[in-house]
Amino acid sequence: MSLGLLILVVIALAGAGFVIGRQRALAQAGGDPRILHSLPGYYGQSVFLFAAVPALLLLLGWLLIQPLAIESRVSAMLTPADIPEGSSSALVMSDVRRIADGFDAMIAQGRMTEDALRAMDANTVDVRAQLAEAGIALGSDVAPNVFETAKSYRNLAHTGRLALTVAVIVTALAGFAFALSRIQPDYRARNVSERFVRTLLIGASMVAILTTVGIILSLVFETVHFFRLYPAKEFFLSLTWNPQFRGGSDLGIWPLLWGTLYVSFIALLVSVPVGIFAAIYLAEYASKKTRAVAKPLLEILAGIPTIVYGLFALITVGPMLRDYFAQPLGLGASSSSVMTAGLVMGIMLIPFVSSLSDDIINAVPQAMRDGSFGLGATHSETVKQVILPAALPGIVGAILLAASRAIGETMIVVLGAGAAAKMSLNPFEAMTTVTVKIVSQLTGDTEFASPETLVAFALGLTLFVFTLGLNVLALYIVRKYREQYE
Amino acid sequence: MSTASTNSSLYTLDARTKRRNAAEKRFRLYGMAAVAFGVLALVVLLSSVLGTGLSAFRQTFLTTEITLDEKALDKSGTRDPEVMAKVTTIGYAKVLQNALVDELTAKGLLPEGMKAKDVGGMISKEAPAQLRDRVLANPDLIGQTITMNVLANGRIDGYFKGRVTMESAALDSNVSPEQLQLAEAMRDAGMLDLKFNWGFIFGPDASELRPEAAGLGVAIIGSAYMMLIVLALALPIGVAASIYLEEFAPQNRLTDLIEVNISNLAAVPSIVFGILGLAVFINFAGLPQSSPLVGGLVLSLMTLPTIIIATRAALKAVPPSIKDAALGIGASKMQTVFHHILPLAMPGILTGTIIGLAQALGETAPLLLIGMVAFVRDYPGAPPEGFTDPAAALPVQVYNFTQRADPAFIERASGAIIVLMVFLLAMNILAIILRRRFERRW
Numbered sequence: 001m002s003l004g005l006l007i008l009v010v011i012a013l014a015g016a017g018f019v020i021g022r023q024r025a026l027a028q029a030g031g032d033p034r035i036l037h038s039l040p041g042y043y044g045q046s047v048f049l050f051a052a053v054p055a056l057l058l059l060l061g062w063l064l065i066q067p068l069a070i071e072s073r074v075s076a077m078l079t080p081a082d083i084p085e086g087s088s089s090a091l092v093m094s095d096v097r098r099i100a101d102g103f104d105a106m107i108a109q110g111r112m113t114e115d116a117l118r119a120m121d122a123n124t125v126d127v128r129a130q131l132a133e134a135g136i137a138l139g140s141d142v143a144p145n146v147f148e149t150a151k152s153y154r155n156l157a158h159t160g161r162l163a164l165t166v167a168v169i170v171t172a173l174a175g176f177a178f179a180l181s182r183i184q185p186d187y188r189a190r191n192v193s194e195r196f197v198r199t200l201l202i203g204a205s206m207v208a209i210l211t212t213v214g215i216i217l218s219l220v221f222e223t224v225h226f227f228r229l230y231p232a233k234e235f236f237l238s239l240t241w242n243p244q245f246r247g248g249s250d251l252g253i254w255p256l257l258w259g260t261l262y263v264s265f266i267a268l269l270v271s272v273p274v275g276i277f278a279a280i281y282l283a284e285y286a287s288k289k290t291r292a293v294a295k296p297l298l299e300i301l302a303g304i305p306t307i308v309y310g311l312f313a314l315i316t317v318g319p320m321l322r323d324y325f326a327q328p329l330g331l332g333a334s335s336s337s338v339m340t341a342g343l344v345m346g347i348m349l350i351p352f353v354s355s356l357s358d359d360i361i362n363a364v365p366q367a368m369r370d371g372s373f374g375l376g377a378t379h380s381e382t383v384k385q386v387i388l389p390a391a392l393p394g395i396v397g398a399i400l401l402a403a404s405r406a407i408g409e410t411m412i413v414v415l416g417a418g419a420a421a422k423m424s425l426n427p428f429e430a431m432t433t434v435t436v437k438i439v440s441q442l443t444g445d446t447e448f449a450s451p452e453t454l455v456a457f458a459l460g461l462t463l464f465v466f467t468l469g470l471n472v473l474a475l476y477i478v479r480k481y482r483e484q485y486e
Numbered sequence: 487m488s489t490a491s492t493n494s495s496l497y498t499l500d501a502r503t504k505r506r507n508a509a510e511k512r513f514r515l516y517g518m519a520a521v522a523f524g525v526l527a528l529v530v531l532l533s534s535v536l537g538t539g540l541s542a543f544r545q546t547f548l549t550t551e552i553t554l555d556e557k558a559l560d561k562s563g564t565r566d567p568e569v570m571a572k573v574t575t576i577g578y579a580k581v582l583q584n585a586l587v588d589e590l591t592a593k594g595l596l597p598e599g600m601k602a603k604d605v606g607g608m609i610s611k612e613a614p615a616q617l618r619d620r621v622l623a624n625p626d627l628i629g630q631t632i633t634m635n636v637l638a639n640g641r642i643d644g645y646f647k648g649r650v651t652m653e654s655a656a657l658d659s660n661v662s663p664e665q666l667q668l669a670e671a672m673r674d675a676g677m678l679d680l681k682f683n684w685g686f687i688f689g690p691d692a693s694e695l696r697p698e699a700a701g702l703g704v705a706i707i708g709s710a711y712m713m714l715i716v717l718a719l720a721l722p723i724g725v726a727a728s729i730y731l732e733e734f735a736p737q738n739r740l741t742d743l744i745e746v747n748i749s750n751l752a753a754v755p756s757i758v759f760g761i762l763g764l765a766v767f768i769n770f771a772g773l774p775q776s777s778p779l780v781g782g783l784v785l786s787l788m789t790l791p792t793i794i795i796a797t798r799a800a801l802k803a804v805p806p807s808i809k810d811a812a813l814g815i816g817a818s819k820m821q822t823v824f825h826h827i828l829p830l831a832m833p834g835i836l837t838g839t840i841i842g843l844a845q846a847l848g849e850t851a852p853l854l855l856i857g858m859v860a861f862v863r864d865y866p867g868a869p870p871e872g873f874t875d876p877a878a879a880l881p882v883q884v885y886n887f888t889q890r891a892d893p894a895f896i897e898r899a900s901g902a903i904i905v906l907m908v909f910l911l912a913m914n915i916l917a918i919i920l921r922r923r924f925e926r927r928w
Contacts, residue, residue: 004870067772194820198734204726205735208747208794211787215758218765274520281517298524303914305848307881308535308903314888315896316534347527354524378506380513401753408755410851415888435757435851442764442855460761464754471753 006059006165010172014052017176021047021183029185038190043183046193050179053200055172059164066160074153079145092146099142099150100157102131117151219464222457230451235458241421241432243441243452251455253462255421259431263342263417264406266427270346272399275353280383282354283361295358302351306411313344313416326428334418339427341416345406352402360394361387393481400474404467410435434459535900535907542901545683545698546643548609548672552585553631554621565625578614578621579606582636595671600664608665610637612692612699637685638678640698640894642669646680649893686901690863691878691886697894700887702902704862708778708877709847709909711869715782716789716846721839723786724793725828731794732801733823752791759788760852768856775857778866779873784856785846792845796838800831833924840917844910850881858882880906 022044029035036043075093106112112130120127127142142150183189227235230251238252278298282291318335321343326332364387372382388395418430419440441456499507556563558581560570583606590596590605613636620634621627637643641661644650646669655663672678689701727744735741763784767773773780804827812822853859858879866875878886880902887899 002871064771068770071772190818194818197820198730201726201730201734204723205730205744207723207727207787207790208744208751211751211762211790212747214766215754215762218762218770219758222765274523277517277520278524281514281521285514285517286521294521294525297528298521301524301528303844303910304531305850305881305906305910307848307850307884308531308907310850311884311888311899311903312531312534315538315900316530347524347531350524350527378510380510381506383513404753404755408757410755410757411885414851415885435755438757438761439851439854442761443857443859457761457765460758464758467753467755468750471750475749 003059003063006168007056010052010055010059010168013169013172013176014048017047017051017179018044020044021180024180024183025185025187025189028183035185037186037188042189042193043187046189046196047176047179047183049193049196050175051172052175053196054175055168058171059168062164062167066157066164070153070156070160074149074156077145077149077152095142096146096150096153099127099131099147100154103150103154106130215464219457219461222454223461226451226454226458229454235455239423241437243455245450245452249452251451253434253459255423256432256434256437256459257462258423259338259413259417259421260407260433260435262338262427262431263345263413263433264403266338266342267345267349267406268399268403270343271349271353271402274346275350275398275402276357276395278350278354279357279361280387283358284379284383284387295355298351298354301348302355304348306348306409307415309344309348310411310415313340313412317344318416321428329428331426331428332430334428334430336416336418336430337428338417338431341413342427344416345409345412348409348412349402349405352405353398356398356401357391357395360391360398363394364390393477397474397478400470400477404470404474407470408435408463408467410439414439434463438463535903537900538897539900539902539904541647542686542897542904543683544680545686546638546646546678547635547681548586548638548678549633549635550582550586550589550677551631551633552582552617553588554628555581556629559621560625560628565628567622567625570622570625573618575614575618578618579609579611582606582609582614582617589677590668590672593675595668595675597664597668600668604662604665605668607661608639608642608669610639610698611696612637635681637698638669640696640892642666642678643698644894645669646673646678647897649897686898687905690865691861691883692863693861694890694892697890697892697898700895700898702880702883702905704865705878705880705883705902706905707866708781708858708862709880711778711866711873711877712782712785712879713843713847714869715779715873716786716843717839719782719786720789720793720842724790724839725797725835727790728794728797728801729823729828732798733819733827748791748794751787752795755851756788756849757851757855759784760855762787763852763856774874774876776860776862776876776878777874778877778879780856781853781858781879782873784852785849788849788852789842789846792842793835793839796841797831797835800834800838801827803834804830830926833920833926837917837921837925840913840920844913844917847909847913848881848906850879850885853879853882854885859886861886880909 022040025036025040025043026033033040071093074096078092078096103112103117107114107117127147235251235253237254238250239254240250240252241255243249243251278294282295286294314336318337318340321337321340322333322335325339326334326337368386368390369382372386373379377385413433413436417433417436419432419436420430421432421437422429424431438456438459441453441459558577559573562569583602586609587596587602587605596605616636617634639661641650641655641658642665645655645661645666650658650661650666652663652666655661655666669678685699686701687706688703689699690704691701692699727748731741731744735744763780767780767783768775773783808826808830809822812826813819817825858877859882860876860878862876862878864875866872866877884899884902884906887895887902
């Protein structure tokens with residue numbers, strides 16, 4: 001039974017439970033709802049929840065665990081002889097999976113029957129050619145043992161799916177029957193179903209914690225894995241980045257960190273003055289009309305996807321900087337450069353700085369302005385000597401948040417900064433960043449056993465720690481130094 | 487003032503006041519310049535994308551009459567599609583080429599000494615496949631003469647759009663100035679023209695060598711599937727979490743932990759979510775790479791904080807008097823929330839959700855890591871099975887186009903961005919309308 005159908009069956013069962021539960025409650029009360037403890041709908045609701053929720057949770061958990069369980073049983077069948085030179089057991093397992101899927105496809109296409117598959121023997125039949133006919137391409141010929149493993153993988157998967165269907169439907173029916181059996185006129189159905197709903201709400205808010213845990217676990221596990229294959233000292237201290245897919249790479253983080261910080265620095269150099277001045281102008285000087293037009297326009301900049309900025313860097317800003325600045329000044333001939341990425345990222349960050357600063361400047365009480373004006377200060381003196389000092393913690397927080405954005409930004413640097421890992425002061429040279437290298441090491445065919453791939457997780461962890469640190473610092477500064485007016 | 491001299495008057499400003507006033511004016515000017523810089527950057531950004539991308543929606547088509555020769559296409563004469571399928575696109579390319587040469591000769595347009603191969607080179611490499619599909623779908627066409635509208639080669643198209651010039655063609659091995667001259671003559675004869683290209687919006691992607699045929703169909707479907715998944719997962723989970731935190735959560739460590747987590751997740755770089763998706767959904771749970779399901783899950787987790795923050799703001803905006811009144815007449819807390827607070831907060835929640843969806847629609851980096859960069863030509867199937875088929879996504883398609891060598895793909899990338907921005911604009915306008923129409927001020 002397909003998953004979609006199974007879910008539909010469970011939901012249909014639960015829906016029927018609602019109707020039946022409601023009717024049963026009414027029937028027990030002799031058609032007089034006043035005798036019931038709760039409104040009749042709540043009796044139905046309790047049956048609905050007990051039938052649907054445990055079954056669907058079981059389904060979800062089963063789907064997560066089944067592949068793991070099957071994999072561990074099946075991979076035990078493979079002998080070291082089945083793993084060719086230069087390959088790994090993970091690659092052979094993915095072949096096994098693909099062959100098993102191929103048999104499913106062949107049976108679905110009517111090229112083969114279940115019996116024929118059972119009788120098939122890899123020693124006499126060219127499995128690879130048969131699968132190729134069905135549209136499944138394999139990298140190498142199929143060894144007999146691998147073929148047998150694929151068959152048992154398929155069998156286990158089918159048995160698992162059947163067991164899943166039975167287990168889910170039985171759970172749904174059990175919940176249904178249990179909830180129905182409890183219905184009596186003085187059964188506190190509202191309290192029960194409200195407690196149930198409340199548990200669901202708590203579960204939903206746990207998703208945030210689970211996500212964080214998932215992020216940290218996946219980063220830390222793979223990073224530890226990486227440091228087993230590659231010395232941590234080299235990673236943190238080496239000044240060269242030169243991955244070789246045949247082994248013997250230099251994977252020092254410094255060139256990448258340098259590129260990241262340089263690009264972010266230029267981005268902040270653009271966005272901080274522009275953002276703060278724009279915020280001051282909009283909050284202090286602009287007429288209502290100007291503000292109503294200019295503020296949303298600036299905020300559009302924040303809503304534009306980063307890929308658009310990336311393309312802008314690639315086709316407009318990069319060539320322009322190269323033709324009008326870098327080449328005439330003799331500073332380089334590359335259209336992707338730190339300057340390109342930094343400038344474009346700076347534009348992207350303007351609204352981050354300006355709208356946060358704008359809110360903070362607006363929060364400074366009018367009395368402080370009036371006091372300053374009363375002493376004879378001009379408007380700009382008031383801004384510089386009264387408003388900015390009062391708003392400073394908030395503005396620093398905004399800048400730190402913008403910096404954390406800049407460090408984690410990916411598409412602009414992928415398309416604008418280049419891929420060469422260099423440590424140079426020349427802003428018109430192409431350099432690369434942590435995020436660019438995460439993308440380049442993890443896209444395409446990746447094999448999760450080589451340090452060249454796993455380094456991406458170490459880079460990701462570095463990135464995560466950096467941005468988390470900046471965010472925490474920003475929050476701390478805002479909370480600690482915020483002036484409380486009232 | 488001790489320094490005030492004899493001519494001190496309120497009407498003549500002294501040097502210091504002048505300096506202060508000048509500083510005031512300068513300061514104000516800096517502010518205006520900053521706002522102007524931001525707005526200017528927006529205008530340049532949009533016009534650069536629109537300028538390069540609008541031409542992607544129009545494409546050069548070549549109209550020609552083709553006599554479908556039985557000898558070339560169906561030697562057996564059975565009209566059986568399975569037998570006819572033996573003739574590959576190469577055979578159809580010859581038929582197309584001959585048809586074009588014949589027509590040009592008949593019209594007297596064919597220049598002296600031009601090889602038939604060069605004439606055939608003006609037709610897109612996609613065209614033979616189109617012709618083949620058409621003939622195989624309707625074998626009775628064989629022996630007849632049909633008029634067909636086929637795509638012209640990308641370079642010819644580039645010439646009419648100004649991307650290719652006579653000078654660049656002389657240096658280009660893929661196109662010659664003679665071909666361009668012929669193309670111009672053909673345009674004057676009405677055989678070539680620029681038309682709106684529906685294939686760009688609905689067609690699948692095409693390989694590196696045929697930019698003229700590349701389309702966004704698969705990417706649009708992939709993105710739509712992911713948005714459906716995000717909506718189905720992030721909205722209910724986000725609303726449930728917000729209701730708990732806003733209305734039920736006791737003040738304790740766990741609640742604090744959840745709150746801290748949510749605000750941190752909102753600031754985690756998007757690429758880290760991609761790593762999470764790769765490690766958890768693909769490597770651990772074994773879900774298929776480059777499927778909308780994995781993309782949708784990753785984007786749901788990313789969108790969740792946005793939705794939670796918007797929903798909590800909307801729930802908070804409902805005045806406590808409503809809650810008090812409901813509780814006062816004996817409603818339970820759950821009834822108060824679900825019967826009164828939630829419906830009143832709905833417009834705010836929907837606005838936040840749409841804005842979160844718009845963010846998710848434009849997100850690229852995490853999708854790169856979960857294999858959405860793969861070249862996918864087949865449309866994914868219908869949901870729910872289609873959710874696990876390989877698909878592309880609109881922003882990733884833009885990235886893919888930029889990674890290809892042919893400059894014609896730059897135009898395609900910008901065109902794809904225009905499509906993306908149209909969707910984003912539509913979503914944002916919907917959000918604004920919802921807010922204007924339904925939001926209540928208390």
